Amino acid sequence: xxxxxxxxxxxxxxxxxxxxxxxxxxxxxxxxxxxxxxxxxxxxxxxxxxxxxxxxxxxxxxxxxxxxxxxxxxxxxxxxxxxxxxxxxxxxxxxxxxxxxxxxxxxxxxxxxxxxxxxxxxxxxxxxxxxxxxxxxxxxxxxxxxxxxxxxxxxxxxxxxxxxxxxxxxxxxxxxxxxxxxxxxxxxxxxxxxxxxxxxxxxxxxxxxxxxxxxxxxxxxxxxxxxxxxxxxxxxxxxxxxxxxxxxxxxxxxxxxxxxxxxxxxxxxxxxxxxxxxxxxxxxxxxxxxxxxxxxxxxxxxxxxxxxxxxxxxxxxxxxxxxxxxxxxxxxxxxxxxxxxxxxxxxxxxxxxxxxxxxxxxxxxxxxxxxxxxxxxxxxxxxxxxxxxxxxxxxxxxxxxxxxxxxxxxxxxxxxxxxxxxxxxxxxxxxxxxxxxxxxxxxxxxx
Numbered sequence: 001x002x003x004x005x006x007x008x009x010x011x012x013x014x015x016x017x018x019x020x021x022x023x024x025x026x027x028x029x030x031x032x033x034x035x036x037x038x039x040x041x042x043x044x045x046x047x048x049x050x051x052x053x054x055x056x057x058x059x060x061x062x063x064x065x066x067x068x069x070x071x072x073x074x075x076x077x078x079x080x081x082x083x084x085x086x087x088x089x090x091x092x093x094x095x096x097x098x099x100x101x102x103x104x105x106x107x108x109x110x111x112x113x114x115x116x117x118x119x120x121x122x123x124x125x126x127x128x129x130x131x132x133x134x135x136x137x138x139x140x141x142x143x144x145x146x147x148x149x150x151x152x153x154x155x156x157x158x159x160x161x162x163x164x165x166x167x168x169x170x171x172x173x174x175x176x177x178x179x180x181x182x183x184x185x186x187x188x189x190x191x192x193x194x195x196x197x198x199x200x201x202x203x204x205x206x207x208x209x210x211x212x213x214x215x216x217x218x219x220x221x222x223x224x225x226x227x228x229x230x231x232x233x234x235x236x237x238x239x240x241x242x243x244x245x246x247x248x249x250x251x252x253x254x255x256x257x258x259x260x261x262x263x264x265x266x267x268x269x270x271x272x273x274x275x276x277x278x279x280x281x282x283x284x285x286x287x288x289x290x291x292x293x294x295x296x297x298x299x300x301x302x303x304x305x306x307x308x309x310x311x312x313x314x315x316x317x318x319x320x321x322x323x324x325x326x327x328x329x330x331x332x333x334x335x336x337x338x339x340x341x342x343x344x345x346x347x348x349x350x351x352x353x354x355x356x357x358x359x360x361x362x363x364x365x366x367x368x369x370x371x372x373x374x375x376x377x378x379x380x381x382x383x384x385x386x387x388x389x390x391x392x393x394x395x396x397x398x399x400x401x402x403x404x405x406x407x408x409x410x411x412x413x414x415x416x417x418x419x420x421x422x423x424x425x426x427x428x429x430x431x432x433x434x435x436x437x438x439x440x441x442x443x444x445x446x447x
Contacts, residue, residue: 023353025305025323026331029195029343030223031350035268047256056081056254057247066263073269074198074232076207078239080246081262082215082229083254086192087113089215089231091249093188094121096213096238097158099245102186105150106160107171108377109139111190112410112417114160119390119409119423120249127422128159132375135336136434137416138167138298138306143175150183158186163206164193166332166416167339168304170204177210192217195230196344197301199273204301207232218265221303221343222273225261276344283351284342290355294362298337305340309333313367322364326357332416334438336373375434381426384446389424393447399435402427405445412440 024031039045047053054061063081071079082088094117097104106114107128118125128146130139141161150157159180163171173189180187189206191197195216198205206214214232218224231246233239284302291297298306309316320333331341340354383406384392394408407421420438421431427443435443 021327023328023350023357025340025342025354026329027217027221027341027343028219028224028226029221029345030219030225031343031345033223033345034264035223035272035345036264042257045257045260048253053256056083056259057243057250057252059243063259066259066266069266070230070262070269071232073266074205074207074230075203076232076239077234077236078242079230079232080242081254081259082231082246082250083227083258084229084250085219085227086111086190086215086217086229087116088246088250089229090114090190091117091120092231092242092246093213093215094118094123094160095245095248096241097186097188098123100156100186103153103155103157104160105146105153105157107139107141107162109136109162109165109418110160111162111192112412112419114190115386115410115419115423116390118386120387122385122387125386126153127380129377129379132377135334135373136375136377136418136420136438137337138165138169138300141171143172143179146176147179147182150179150185153183156184158188158212160188160190162190162192164191164197164301164304166193166418167298167306167337168193168300168302169298170194170301173206173209173211180212181210186212188212189214191215192229193220193304194301196221196273196277196303199269199277201278207234210234213238218262220341222265223261223268223343223345224265225255225258227255228258228262228265230262273344279348280342280344280346283346283348287351287355291358303342303344305342307338307340308336309338310336310371310373313370314362314365315368318365319361322361323357325364326360328354328357336371375437376430377420377434378428378430380422381428382424383426384424386423389446394444395447396442396444399432399441399443402432402435402443402445403429405443408444408446411442411444 049055054063090113098121105126130141132139161171189211191214195218216230218228219226295312296308316333316338319338320330332339
């Protein structure tokens with residue numbers, strides 16, 4: 001029998017990137033560094049639910065102990081691990097709301113994981129339309145309008161918000177919490193980008209500010225492996241229901257390597273994170289101050305250094321390309337924005353490298369007239385439910401031919417994975433122009 005030799009493109013790329021010395025201004029938050037000593041061969045630690053290893057969804061041993069450690073660090077009523085990222089946590093939060101027959105009011109800049117969960121659960125979603133700034137990734141919420149909308153709801157409901165968003169902008173969780181408490185509602189927060197917020201000098205984590213449920217992607221901002229996430233609750237009522245509800249969607253073979261990285265995060269949080277956050281905030285402040293005359297930075301939590309490139313007179317894509325040539329890889333770029341994502345694991349030398357690289361990149365770019373771009377999504381026109389649209393027969397067509405068609409499954413790359421048209425909505429010319437602005441050339445529509 002002939003032996004066929006195959007290449008290993010994924011592994012080869014990872015080895016090449018690891019040896020390139022590239023400055024990682026992108027997730028994961030570990031930045032290629034480990035907060036503890038691990039074997040050279042990680043396969044040694046990869047096991048399944050053997051005797052003594054506990055079981056994630058029936059945890060009463062070492063995993064339960066580790067989760068209690070994290071719950072204590074975040075001061076929650078309950079915290080559970082996810083080896084399936086924040087997607088699994090979002091599915092779980094929304095399933096809990098489905099069990100209580102709650103209507104979901106969601107601020108529109110949700111991650112596509114929310115839409116997929118809504119389709120699977122056949123949720124009734126009412127959109128809170130914000131004012132977008134710098135594209136569709138970030139927005140301003142009118143809290144009076146939110147209360148006005150939910151006050152008319154005649155059935156139990158919850159409010160769902162993304163905070164921080166992809167650019168680092170945070171919502172007023174205290175105000176949203178007060179609204180929810182006033183009407184006996186629940187507040188759900190996709191806090192995937194904010195696992196570190198609990199350990200600032202004063203906690204600004206959603207749970208500390210009044211959220212009922214919040215997910216954190218530990219791998220985005222902490223030294224955890226990709227796929228490591230946590231689901232927190234401030235309610236004893238939900239704490240005892242998280243595990244069972246999570247099993248509706250989770251793999252029965254969660255990665256022990258991912259769970260071990262969460263366990264190591266506990267040690268890092270307890271021993272080092274507050275010091276590292278304070279040091280990094282100092283570096284970030286100095287960095288932003290140096291470039292403040294040439295670049296405009298978006299408001300938000302400090303570790304998301306989001307450059308408003310178009311308003312600064314540059315293309316965000318061109319700026320990211322020039323940084324790449326200087327050995328720096330960004331988290332995200334489009335024509336308007338360049339996102340440099342740092343974490344508590346960054347060191348002084350990283351900012352020194354970034355300082356030089358950005359300085360050189362700007363010298364190589366010819367500035368244009370600054371542009372203040374405002375994107376207004378059309379008022380949603382719902383034709384079908386999210387679920388019916390997602391599971392209907394569909395076809396993929398060029399965006400130019402999509403006007404008047406019904407959006408089927410949402411086709412948005414990740415990052416940023418923020419929807420333009422939602423499943424079941426009518427696609428208009430305005431949608432098409434925004435699709436093109438983000439380089440989306442085809443869409444899925446209902447046949």
